[in-house]
Amino acid sequence: MIMDLIKERALEKSPFCVGLDLIMDQIPTEITKGFEKKSDMLFAYAKEAIDISREYAACYKVQIACYEAEGLDGMKAYSDILSYIRSLDEIVIGDVKRGDIGSTAGLYAKGHFTGDFESDIVTLSPYMGKDAISPYFKYFEKGKGAFVLGKTSNEGSLDFQDLRIGNETLYERVLNKIKEWSKELDVQSEYSPIGAVVGVNEAKELKRLKETTKGIYLLIPGYGAQGASIEDIRELIYENKNGVVNVSRGYTAGLSDSSDFRKELKERAQRLSKELIGCIK
DSSP states (O other): OHHHHHHHHHHHTOSEEEEOOOOGGGSOHHHHTTOSSHHHHHHHHHHHHHHHHTTTEEEEEEEHHHHHTTHHHHHHHHHHHHHHHHHTTOOEEEEEEEOOOHHHHHHHHHHHHSGGGOOSEEEEOOTTGGGGTGGGHHHHTTTOEEEEEEEOSSGGGGGTTTOEETTEEHHHHHHHHHHHHHHTSOOOSSSOSEEEEEOSTTOSOHHHHHHHTTTSOEEEOOBSTTOBOHHHHHHHHTTTTOEEEEESHHHHTTOTTOTTHHHHHHHHHHHHHHHHHTTTO
16 A cells, blocks of 8 residues: 555655645746746756655655645646656655545545546645545545644644643544544555654654554654754654655755756755665664
């Protein structure tokens, strides 16, 4: 299944998840001068970033907000980027953070697991409970997956996620629910198609978090710009090899004025993969 495949590629290459959170003022001048449409500029830069990082990356994550902000032109780029990654037989995560229920959730599932915006994995919010996740089950059983927001890396996560419910925190309740939901799926694999987004830089008890996430495959945000450390990530996933680490701005940002952005992307991809592989090997 899809999470097993990500683990396999993380062990083969590195646990580097390439975040393609592209915004217009970060695109190298060489590219912006070469195209007229925003969609072409965004896709051209994404293609360079993908091609350069393929030998180092376990998977790719595309943040839909970056493209929604540019209207129809931006959404064309989003579709083209997803399609290109999948055409290379690479794994792509549509970072859409959907969290609605019922028929609406079913339509979101159809919209992001088929058609113009098809990805292999989506991100989901569990705030409305199982009703927000179960409409995706039929796609999970066909090979798709989701990373459900568990313990996120932002400072504001403390507002709700760390609140205690009896002997556990709210985020621990969510992670344990993921294990419950996974048991309902008719899949035979090491890891369920339902993984979790888990950050370490706002986590107070890493040993407890490690125990709670055992058996769940993780998408780990926060490395680089948000301050998550290699040591903490390693403590979380080294033993079970159960996570990939997303880096977005640290890979693609800050190169708009670069005279040789391709060389810089290559050096960044090499450095990031070398750093992150130490988290699992």
